[in-house]
Amino acid sequence: MKQKPTLKLIAKELDVSVSTVSKALRDSKEIGKETKEKVKAFAKLYNYRPNNIALSLKNRKTQTLGVIIPEIVHHFFTTVISGIESYANEHGYNVIVGLSNESFKKEVINLDTLANGSIDGFIMSVAKETLSIGDYHHLHETIDQGIPIVMFDRVLDNMDCDKVIVDDVRTSQQAVQKLIGNGSKNIGIISTKDYVSVGRLRTEGYLKALEKNQKDVNLSYILKIHDEFSSEDNLEALEDQISDFLSKNKDLDAIFAVNELYAVTAMKVARKLGLDIPHDMQVIGFTDGVLSKHAYPPLTTVSQNGFEMGRTAARLLINRLEKDREEIERFETVIVDTDIIERETTHKSK
Amino acid sequence: MKQKPTLKLIAKELDVSVSTVSKALRDSKEIGKETKEKVKAFAKLYNYRPNNIALSLKNRKTQTLGVIIPEIVHHFFTTVISGIESYANEHGYNVIVGLSNESFKKEVINLDTLANGSIDGFIMSVAKETLSIGDYHHLHETIDQGIPIVMFDRVLDNMDCDKVIVDDVRTSQQAVQKLIGNGSKNIGIISTKDYVSVGRLRTEGYLKALEKNQKDVNLSYILKIHDEFSSEDNLEALEDQISDFLSKNKDLDAIFAVNELYAVTAMKVARKLGLDIPHDMQVIGFTDGVLSKHAYPPLTTVSQNGFEMGRTAARLLINRLEKDREEIERFETVIVDTDIIERETTHKSK
DNA sequence: TGTCAACACGAAAACGTTTGCGGTTCTTCG
DNA sequence: CGAAGAACCGCAAACGTTTTCGTGTTGACA
Incomplete structure (x- = not known):
């Protein structure tokens, strides 16, 4: 040796x-x-x-990005990481990941241990628990210390940082519009509680679409799933809530779900209730992952372009890091494009 | 600020x-x-x-683990990372991830840039390209430099390092045995090329099961998928190969696939060919991921316990790192247990 | 009052780099 | 032949720690 x-x-x-x-x-x-x-x-x-460490000490730069996400066993987040890694590597940066598991405490710890010199900046998506209790002191503190943060997907409005999002409202509106265009009369939405920004915004898009088409809003058509933590773990709870929802609303002929797990679970439940998809019920999901692609039938879904989001987030962060101290640029919020990927849970558009 | x-x-x-x-x-x-x-x-x-960096320089330890995997958009690898992260965090280590994208060159670069002081040790699964060309100098070199490696899943036999694997042969044999026990006569296997060790070993298990039951081996029942690189990208190629395979072997009444993607793809193709699962054809996959859980019908599969593998790998590595220089312990290969998770693509066992 | 231990603290080296500045030596030119 | 200027190289500081060793001040005790 x-x-x-x-x-x-x-x-x-x-x-x-x-x-x-x-x-x-x-x-x-x-x-x-x-x-x-x-x-x-x-x-x-x-x-x-x-020796990298010696260089880091001398230059007071680590050439390392800290990425903190709620969970890694999740297609959307991993594609984002992929994107981050791709851009970061091209520019000589490494990526160190921290998992919050949707927990506020772990998020704080992660931020804390990495902020002590290990990384130059953060890219993160906020944990559900953090959103739910609304305590953002750790984020403000790290920004105060001069460590830039870039938020993606689940972002906070009043935060001095760059953000990368999709236009949830508009995109959701389009998705629902598509359902309407395909002839659906009674469209339900399966969303999250409102403190999760994406859930709130996508619901907003849903409502807008109805309004644009002069359709009444039926509050019982709106399901807000209660799941504080990692979603893969309590599948039964999810299934129960959705089963309840569908049973109570027999007249639904379309579902818009704010993520793919909700969508495929809805399909599974619908099938158990004897419904044929897309004949009896059309379904559109959000977030194009493996699930959508391989579901039966393959799920029509909104693609968020996670890879692109990752690359963009990394670009914003690295740009800021390599700016001179005093080129205090205003914070940017970039909106990445979405696409609706038509598969087999909606009628073919002519 | x-x-x-x-x-x-x-x-x-x-x-x-x-x-x-x-x-x-x-x-x-x-x-x-x-x-x-x-x-x-x-x-x-x-x-x-x-300041962490200063500490690292002083102590010549970074308290950071380097994890290098072929791709991150992959359920198995992310559960492993989850496990690694969980154990590492409990013991005061951070995790920095590098993606090889199944490319030899990227694997070398990753190893190289991280070995320069950024990390204390590696946990990795070898890229397909590396396996295919059989060049392992980069691995030997880092081990030579005193940086320990722990390999998991795709491991190399003659490498001086700890390893974490499942007993692929035995597990596969059990899976195939189950198919036989359920009455299947003609069982096919969808595997990888032989240089991917897991493919080779699982095929071996398949053969052993046949032998144990005095069944002849029909070579045309063995499909070795040709996919050098990331598998999600060339789905059509995969589908074509499987479609070919099934069409040529109409008498197959069961499939054992060495990963879940192959399994669900086989199901999709089979459905197109008018086969009912599990009535006309039983299917068992390997690697229990989201796909299996949410497939239609839900896939019976072998669970590799990725989380456990991750924790074990981290444990082995950290143990070694915290050993005194001269407690030259022999390298260990730990075999983590697998379970067969019965869902709906096999007949219920009584 | 002189001696010695206990106590409280500081100086400096070390980890591995980079870099401004100062110091030799050699060439070259007036 | 003397001096100026290249050309080449080393010293030392700095990044932020930890730790060994040394030093000065006290207090107790004979």
Whole structure:
């Protein structure tokens, strides 16, 4: 096991000073041609690489992005990470991930332990519990310390940071409009509680679509799922709520669900109730993941373009990081495009 | 924007030396009660936290694990990461992820950039391309440098490192045995090319099961999917190969697939061919993910317990990291248990 | 009053870099 | 031949810690 070579080691071996070695390797013109070559050859031979930690300390930059997400076993979040990683790597940054598991406390801890020099900036999506209790002191504090944050998907309005979102209202409106265009009369929505911004906004889009088409709002057509924490864990609870909902509203002929899990679960329940999809009931989901693609029947869904969101978030963050201290640029909120991917849970548009 | 306080700053403010501050905060008995209290109060007030990077440099430990996986948009890998993160966090470690995208080159780069001081050890699953070309110099080199690696799932036999795997042969044999027990006569397998160890081993288990039951091996019942890279991307290719396979082997009445994507794709194709599942054809997959759970019908599958694998891998790595240099312990290969989760693509066992 | 231990604290080195500045040596020109 | 200027290189500080060792001040005790 050979130890990693350091400048000091090379210096001693070659009988020059540490600074000479450093300068030689960085091709400084202060150093003579011969010495340079000697040093470079030696460095190559021993496969020298500068120690990242030392560099970080010196430069007060770690070239590392902290990504904090509610859960990682989730297609949308992983595509976002993919995007972040892709852009970050292209620009010489690494990515360190923290999982909040939708818990406020874990989110705080994660922010705290990473903010102590380990990372240059954060990219995050806020935990449900945090949204629910509305305590954002940890976010304000890290921003106060000069560590920039970029929020995506689940963002906070009054936060001094860049944001990456989709136009939830407009997109949802389009999705519901599509259902209406396809002839659906009674459209239900399966959403989240209102403190989850995306749930609130998508519901808003749903309402707007109804309004635009002069349709009355039937409050019993609106289901707001109660799930504080990770959703994969309490599937039965989810199924029960949806089952209840569908049984009580037999006249529904279309469902708009604010995520794909709700959508496929709704389909499963509907099937148990003897409904044929899309004949008896059309379904559109939100978030295009594996579930939608491989569901039976394949689910028509709104694609959020997670990869693009990730790349955008990374771009915003890195841009800000590499700005000079005083180019205090205003914070930006970029809206990434969505697409409706038509599969087989809606009627074909002509 | 307040700057992060450092020892130096506190020292100056309180008119004591840096070392005094450091000792006071660590409750050294060298420091007087009064001074201690003064320092601690001040530190608390200004929310002092030691700088991680400085600590890393001093201790030559980063308290960070590098995780390198082929792709992150993949349920199995994310559950493993979840497990790693869970154990790592409990023990004061952070996790930094690198994606190889199944590419040899990216794997090398990732290893290289992280090995320069950023992390204390690696947990990884080898990229398909790496397996296919069989070049492992980068792995040997990092191990040579004293950076321990723990491999999981896709592991290499002759590598000096800890490993975490499932008993692929035995598990697959059990799965196929179940199919046989349920009355299937002609069982096909959808696997990967042999250089992917899990594919090879699971095929071996399949063959063993046939042998144990004195059934002849029909080579045309064995499909080895050709997909060098990320599998989600070329779904059509996958579908074509499977479609071909099923059409040529009309007498198949059961399928064992080495991952869930192959399994659900096979179901989709079978349905197109007019087969009813499980009546005309039983299916068992490997790797219990969202797909299996939400497939139609819900897929009977072998659960690899990714979370457990992750925790185990992290445990092995951290154990080794915290061992004294000279407790040269032999490398360990731990086999985590699997379960067959019966859902609706197989007949109910009585 | 002199001695010694206990106590409280500071100086400095170390981790591995980069970089401004200062110091040699050698060339070259007046 | 003397001096100016290249050309080449080393010193030391800095990033933020921890820790060893040393030092000065007290107090107790003989």
